[in-house]
Amino acid sequence: MDHFLYKNGVLHAEDVAIPDIAAAVGTPFYVYSTATLTRHYHLFTEALSPLPHLVCFAIKSLSNVAVLKTLGNLGAGMDVVSAGEYLRAKAAGVPGDRIVFSGVGKTRDEMRLALTGGIRQFNVESEPELRALSEVAVSLGVTAPITIRVNPDVDAKTHEKIATGKKENKFGIPISRASEVYAEAARLPGLQVIGIDVHIGSQLTELEPFEQAYLKVADLTRRLRSEGHTITRLDLGGGLGIPYARSNDAPPLPTDYGALIKRTVGDLGCEIEIEPGRLISGNAGILVSKVIYVKNGEGRDFLILDAAMNDLVRPSMYGAHHDIIPVAEPPVAAPTQEFDVVGPVCETGDTFAKGRDLPLVAEGDLVAFRSAGAYGAVMASEYNTRPLIPEVLVHGDHFAVIRERPTFDEILNRDTIPPWL
Numbered sequence: 001m002d003h004f005l006y007k008n009g010v011l012h013a014e015d016v017a018i019p020d021i022a023a024a025v026g027t028p029f030y031v032y033s034t035a036t037l038t039r040h041y042h043l044f045t046e047a048l049s050p051l052p053h054l055v056c057f058a059i060k061s062l063s064n065v066a067v068l069k070t071l072g073n074l075g076a077g078m079d080v081v082s083a084g085e086y087l088r089a090k091a092a093g094v095p096g097d098r099i100v101f102s103g104v105g106k107t108r109d110e111m112r113l114a115l116t117g118g119i120r121q122f123n124v125e126s127e128p129e130l131r132a133l134s135e136v137a138v139s140l141g142v143t144a145p146i147t148i149r150v151n152p153d154v155d156a157k158t159h160e161k162i163a164t165g166k167k168e169n170k171f172g173i174p175i176s177r178a179s180e181v182y183a184e185a186a187r188l189p190g191l192q193v194i195g196i197d198v199h200i201g202s203q204l205t206e207l208e209p210f211e212q213a214y215l216k217v218a219d220l221t222r223r224l225r226s227e228g229h230t231i232t233r234l235d236l237g238g239g240l241g242i243p244y245a246r247s248n249d250a251p252p253l254p255t256d257y258g259a260l261i262k263r264t265v266g267d268l269g270c271e272i273e274i275e276p277g278r279l280i281s282g283n284a285g286i287l288v289s290k291v292i293y294v295k296n297g298e299g300r301d302f303l304i305l306d307a308a309m310n311d312l313v314r315p316s317m318y319g320a321h322h323d324i325i326p327v328a329e330p331p332v333a334a335p336t337q338e339f340d341v342v343g344p345v346c347e348t349g350d351t352f353a354k355g356r357d358l359p360l361v362a363e364g365d366l367v368a369f370r371s372a373g374a375y376g377a378v379m380a381s382e383y384n385t386r387p388l389i390p391e392v393l394v395h396g397d398h399f400a401v402i403r404e405r406p407t408f409d410e411i412l413n414r415d416t417i418p419p420w421l
């Protein structure tokens with residue numbers, strides 16, 4: 001249930017007809033549903049109750065400040081991976097004590113920003129980072145609360161570019177060296193060890209890798225406690241997958257994920273944090289595009305859209321599947337045709353789908369890419385000098401533009417001419 005449904009033969013976002021938004025902002029554009037964001041956030045809080053917990057939304061999946069404010073107002077924490085994301089969380093009114101800072105390459109400037117502005121914890125990923133954070137905290141006369149991200153060496157069974165929990169990945173410290181690294185953290189000034197962090201990858205479609213990882217975290221909690229460390233918080237990362245192809249995907253539900261957490265680490269008396277991104281934002285957004293041409297090629301037909309790989313890069317970058325549906329509801333048993341669905345960018349990589357069976361559509365028709373809320377707008381670029389497309393947030397029967405499409409003047413004015421030209 002994602003609140004993007006046909007009503008009276010027209011695709012709606014909640015109670016707003018998609019063609020009304022298209023008429024107001026032009027195509028292509030992203031549109032997000034407040035009700036879906038809210039529902040997904042609550043699925044997690046309900047799944048973790050009654051354990052003490054904080055659901056920290058992974059900002060990198062969808063970082064528009066209006067979306068962050070929607071979730072922040074519900075009580076969500078935020079997981080940030082850069083100074084920019086930290087400032088977005090703050091701009092959305094989320095207090096520092098609900099912001100966790102993740103990432104393998106935090107700079108000293110980023111550490112200073114977060115220590116000055118307020119932070120719940122840093123998830124530290126290496127020994128050099130531990131030393132840098134200690135120095136920065138001491139220089140500011142403050143104490144940095146930390147967890148250390150351990151790499152549990154489990155196979156997340158997901159796309160190789162988004163698997164993060166194998167020992168050959170760049171993330172975290174090997175779990176086998178945890179005792180040594182925690183001992184060093186305890187010795188360093190300016191740091192306060194409060195817990196353990198783990199995140200094994202994204203778009204996981206089975207619970208079993210989580211189970212393996214969390215059992216290792218539970219063992220490690222007991223071991224570190226026996227070595228004298230105070231472990232009161234477990235950050236279990238994000239990564240729960242979503243159904244991208246409605247016809248055949250059935251990833252695990254948040255309730256089952258919550259039950260797994262209770263079973264594996266629920267008896268340790270720790271506060272639980274999780275960092276879901278995609279499961280909250282993915283199905284809360286669609287990308288709406290217009291058919292520019294229907295081109296009949298040799299042996300195949302192309303649907304050429306006004307959206308391209310620079311707007312939604314997942315298909316060309318990860319070979320990802322997105323369901324594509326017409327905005328005008330096709331009649332039952334309407335004829336279909338196989339299309340290669342492509343954008344206007346000058347690269348063969350600019351292909352959204354090959355040989356996709358779609359209801360007949362014509363020039364000027366609107367189509368929607370489902371499940372485009374996560375890793376959509378945030379990964380967009382202006383390749384081919386195509387302006388970043390607008391983002392729209394729907395709430396019941398009204399909508400607002402939450403990021404405008406830049407004008408060509410704004411884009412061109414960012415380039416400056418050196419004095420010798």
Ligand SMILES: *Cc1c(COP(=O)(O)O)cnc(C)c1O
Pocket residue numbers: 058060061079102103199201202203237238239240275276277278279374
């Ligand atoms: C990307 C990331 C997440 C979110 O992953 P999803 O698959 O979107 O849930 C959470 N934590 C960390 C550290 C990440 O890098």
